[in-house]
Amino acid sequence: MKKYVQIALGIIAALGGFVDIGELVFNPQAGATFGYKTLWTEPVAVIGIIVFSELSGRVAIVTGKANFDLVRERYPRWLSLVTLVSGLAVCLITLAAELGGLGLVLHYVLGWNPGFFTLIGLVLVVAASLLLPFDGIERVFGYLGLGLVVYAIAALHHGPAWHAIGAGLVPSGGTTQYWYFVVGLIAAGMMPYEIYFYSSGAIEEEWTEDDLPVNAANTGIGYALGGLVAAALTIVAAQQLLPLQISPQNLGTVLQQALRELGPAGFYAAVIGAFFAIGGATIDSAFSCAYNIAQEEKWPWGKKNGLRHAKLWTGSLLGAFAIGYAIVQTRIDPVGLTEYAVIASAVAMPLSFWPIVRTSQDREQMGRHVSGYLARPLAWIFFAVICVVAIAGPVLMVITHMGKLT
Numbered sequence: 001m002k003k004y005v006q007i008a009l010g011i012i013a014a015l016g017g018f019v020d021i022g023e024l025v026f027n028p029q030a031g032a033t034f035g036y037k038t039l040w041t042e043p044v045a046v047i048g049i050i051v052f053s054e055l056s057g058r059v060a061i062v063t064g065k066a067n068f069d070l071v072r073e074r075y076p077r078w079l080s081l082v083t084l085v086s087g088l089a090v091c092l093i094t095l096a097a098e099l100g101g102l103g104l105v106l107h108y109v110l111g112w113n114p115g116f117f118t119l120i121g122l123v124l125v126v127a128a129s130l131l132l133p134f135d136g137i138e139r140v141f142g143y144l145g146l147g148l149v150v151y152a153i154a155a156l157h158h159g160p161a162w163h164a165i166g167a168g169l170v171p172s173g174g175t176t177q178y179w180y181f182v183v184g185l186i187a188a189g190m191m192p193y194e195i196y197f198y199s200s201g202a203i204e205e206e207w208t209e210d211d212l213p214v215n216a217a218n219t220g221i222g223y224a225l226g227g228l229v230a231a232a233l234t235i236v237a238a239q240q241l242l243p244l245q246i247s248p249q250n251l252g253t254v255l256q257q258a259l260r261e262l263g264p265a266g267f268y269a270a271v272i273g274a275f276f277a278i279g280g281a282t283i284d285s286a287f288s289c290a291y292n293i294a295q296e297e298k299w300p301w302g303k304k305n306g307l308r309h310a311k312l313w314t315g316s317l318l319g320a321f322a323i324g325y326a327i328v329q330t331r332i333d334p335v336g337l338t339e340y341a342v343i344a345s346a347v348a349m350p351l352s353f354w355p356i357v358r359t360s361q362d363r364e365q366m367g368r369h370v371s372g373y374l375a376r377p378l379a380w381i382f383f384a385v386i387c388v389v390a391i392a393g394p395v396l397m398v399i400t401h402m403g404k405l406t
Contacts, residue, residue, distance in 0.1 A: 006087055017146050018226020019233070019251040020186030020281035021101040021251075022094075022260040024274060025338045027230055028257070029403070030181045031237030036161070036168030041182050043169070045189025046227035048382040050219045050259055052190065052353055053361045055371070055379060056199035057215035061207045062369045063359065065198040070355035083351040084296045088289055089194050090348045093341040095285035095324035099125075100334025101251060101272030101278040109271055115329070125282045130318065134204045145356045147273025151232040154261035160402055180396040180403045183389050184339065187346040189230065190386065193281075195353065196288035200295075203331050204302045212369070236261065250335060282324075289320035310364035339402050346393035349386040 026118075032039040060066055065073070071083050101127070104116030110117070128137060202215065236257050241248060248254050251274065258270035296303035296314040301313040328334070357379045360371045371379060397403075 023230045028237040031234035034240035041169035041185040042231045047311035053219040060199045060202035062138045068292045074355040086348040091289045096327035096336040098282040100328045113258035144276035147269040150269040155232040155235040162387040180400045193288040197284040200291040286320040343393040346389045
């Protein structure tokens with residue numbers, strides 16, 4: 001019974017923690033611009049993150065090695081450092097975007113200076129990172145992030161256009177702007193920090209081979225349900241904003257959609273969900289920076305070692321928070337920064353994910369848990385997908401001026 005409870009709690013946390021500022025920016029913009037036509041990207045992104053998360057968790061459980069342990073082992077030193085630098089850059093940009101998002105959510109609700117609320121958000125996530133146990137961080141931010149389920153309720157409230165939704169699940173052609181959003185939506189669903197954090201988290205929580213079913217359920221069920229919430233963001237924007245030709249340029253417009261559809265209760269559920277979903281992603285991004293450096297340099301790392309025995313790791317964690325906050329203080333627009341973070345993440349994915357794919361298929365290291373007839377081809381198919389996204393993302397960003405070219 002205890003194992004089933006653990007699986008259920010893990011699924012709930014994965015569901016609540018799936019959506020971050022990437023989905024909160026890209027999905028409503030796509031729905032407001034193209035209606036349901038980009039919905040097909042959600043299954044692609046969800047299956048992709050399920051595949052890579054399951055692989056990273058299984059590899060960590062069986063070998064005791066997290067993502068950058070594998071990077072260090074499988075790459076020559078120069079390529080390992082290139083991968084580390086690119087991964088850190090992506091995580092820091094993502095961290096800054098998430099911190100800015102926290103400030104915007106509080107600013108929209110309370111109306112004071114967003115810079116002040118960004119500082120408040122920083123203090124809260126740093127305090128949670130240092131004071132809460134590892135599983136407590138996952139549970140608190142994952143459970144309260146469930147407030148975003150309100151968008152799924154909103155999507156169903158007046159009866160969605162099922163025929164149009166079905167048509168949107170079939171890929172179709174479009175302008176370069178359309179393909180920019182396609183790439184952005186896929187990349188937003190497979191941000192590298194999610195894999196860095198997940199593989200390290202399996203070691204933090206000291207999972208054993210008995211926890212392989214937990215790993216499979218957290219990724220396969222939790223992320224799939226989270227993908228439905230992300231899709232609901234697109235659907236609600238298509239229902240409400242597309243007819244009015246309004247493009248959501250800030251998080252306030254996204255939160256207003258819940259207010260318009262479900263009233264104050266829906267609005268406050270969305271606010272709580274957005275704050276904790278973004279806050280959880282902020283912590284995950286900062287932890288990922290510290291994990292990656294420590295694993296690359298073979299330092300003691302993780303909350304399991306405590307502040308006293310993992311001083312360099314803890315210093316890296318606090319340094320990541322400080323750099324992220326400094327970036328936000330340049331007054332760069334968090335929504336625009338999010339778009340840069342998502343496209344930059346697409347470029348970093350192949351180098352970061354390749355060692356996981358190779359190790360998962362290494363019978364000498366994985367033994368009887370080596371990838372089988374289904375996991376092996378799925379891994380290579382989605383590795384090919386992220387390679388295409390890595391090449392197409394920056395090109396389309398330049399051509400479309402970040403999606404503004406019609």
